[in-house]
Amino acid sequence: MKTDGLIAAAESVESIKRKARRIRWDIVKMVGTAGSGHPGGSLSAADILASLFFHQLNHRPNDPGWRERDRFVLSKGHAAPVLYAALAESGYFSREELWDLRKLDSRCQGHPDMRRLPGVEMSTGSLGQGLSVAAGMALGLRLDKLPSRVYVLIGDGESQEGLIWEASMFAAQQQLDNLVAILDYNNLQIDGRVSDIVDIAPASMKWSAFGWHVIEIDGHEVPQIIEAFRQAGTTKGKPTMLIARTLKGKGVSFMENQVDFHGKAPSAEEMERALAEIEASGPF
Amino acid sequence: MAKRATREALGETLIELAEEHENLVALDADLAKSTTTTKFASAFPDRFFDVGVAEQNMTCVAAGLATTGKVCYTGSFAVFASGRAFDQVRNTIAYANLDVKLCPTHAGVTVGADGGSHQSVEDIALMRAVPNMKVVVPADYYEARAAIRAAFSIPGPVYIRLGREPVTAIFDEFYEFNFGKAVKIREGSDVSILATGIMVGAALSAAEMLAADNISAEVVDVHTLKPLDGSAILESAAKTGAVVTAEEHSIIGGLGSAVAELLSEKQPTRLARIGIGDEFGTSGAASELLEKYGLTAGDIVRAVRKLI
Structure with a gap:
């Protein structure tokens, strides 16, 4: 039985990795087609979102308003492409709509808009606000005695916003153990390296000191990600922060760790090269 | 008739509303005594959240609560609710058109001795300019009560501007408030x-x-x-x-x-x-x-x- 379980787990990991490849391909295609957008921070979060949407989240894409669903908030809203790709792949809407990213009145707005696109739990874009919102959701779900959990992805540059730390103290005070934050820690922001501009290190000590259960992981290692989600689920009396070390632009060699690809679309030629690279990296 | 401040209507009306509506919750940012939400906190401790001196967080936590079907009323002073947390009001509450009713008190110069830092002279201008936001400024205690009550059924965000200084009553307890009608x-x-x-x-x-x-x-x-x-x-x-x-x-x-x-x-x-x-x-x-x-x-x- 134990062996079967391991095989099943391995299959699950392989399936998540395939989804992550598909998400990366879609991100590049979306941003390349739009001619603008944020590929770097979307690619860095692809494995985290694949693990969430195709393993962890209890959700019903054909019933987005299901009361008992888990919630996911993309606090770093500029990474909208990774969210849209995960939502489309989950079945919230057709993949064809992804190619409308950033177009006039598209449901795939430049930053996520919950009033337009099903599956988007909160409109985001102005940094620092999603963690507070997620804490509010977690409070509301707890008031209603629902088993639902709330997941929120924040950026490392975003962690320079004061509101992140207001929310951090509040979530710990309220003992929100149904709240899981994930820090996409790629150490790059628009103006350069996070550690050169205003460093957020030592992130682990800061979040621990603020009363959170902290788990440090490699944000591209699917088994580590899903194990961390499991551990967060058994933590009582405090919220959990997954500090996920990531590589900005992960999966496209010429975008990896390149600050310029924070908010720049690939050219047509670069897009073809990037798509080919992702296709060569393994099956979808 | 004794003078009463419009802020005095807040805590009392929230208690009545909460008795009728299970999904009403209230938040404040370390000003519950001044705004009178402390009355609500005593009556419904499980449905009140004091976020401490953190107006931006209060605003976004309210937004999150609203997504789970709660109707949220928030306190604080007008200068902070509209100014300190402007981006949170704009980008999180109003952009998403959520059921958060901002009921800040201590609006205008009648805050008095606290001085210019605490006297909101521009909050109506800020709130009027935000899409989806509705703005109500009650004239007396009774109109404040009625407006706070009416806001519960008005979809999306509402800004109700309340004052600190007691004022003479113009209306009475039978006053029927019609939102949007002068x-x-x-x-x-x-x-x-x-x-x-x-x-x-x-x-x-x-x-x-x-x-x-x-x-x-x-x-x-x-x-x-x-x-x-x-x-x-x-x-x-x-x-x-x-x-x-x-x-x-x-x-x-x-x-x-x-x-x-x-x-x-x-x-x-x-x-x-x-x-x-x-x-x-x-x-x-x-x-x-x-x-x-x-x-x-x-x-x-x-x-x-x-x-x-």
């Missing part, structure tokens, strides 16, 4: 005094003083600044041919601006605006400040005489 509280034919908030009382006093001089002033309580009751204002202006606005707020962006925008486009009419000039407040007693900034019945009378 209330004509005195008929007149020579001039329309359009007032909001605590200036409604001053406008009524001014009308009495003008009557002694055989000037017939109509007084309209424009409690809802957004959406503005354009037809009521145009009708009154057409009848009297002269309009004076009165508000405890900057003349930039408040009631005076809204009325000027309306009249100049639809029906150009002689207009004078009573309000605070382009300046910050200062410490002083509420009555001294009303005088200093030209917000008394006498100031309205002088403006009317000059206009007609």
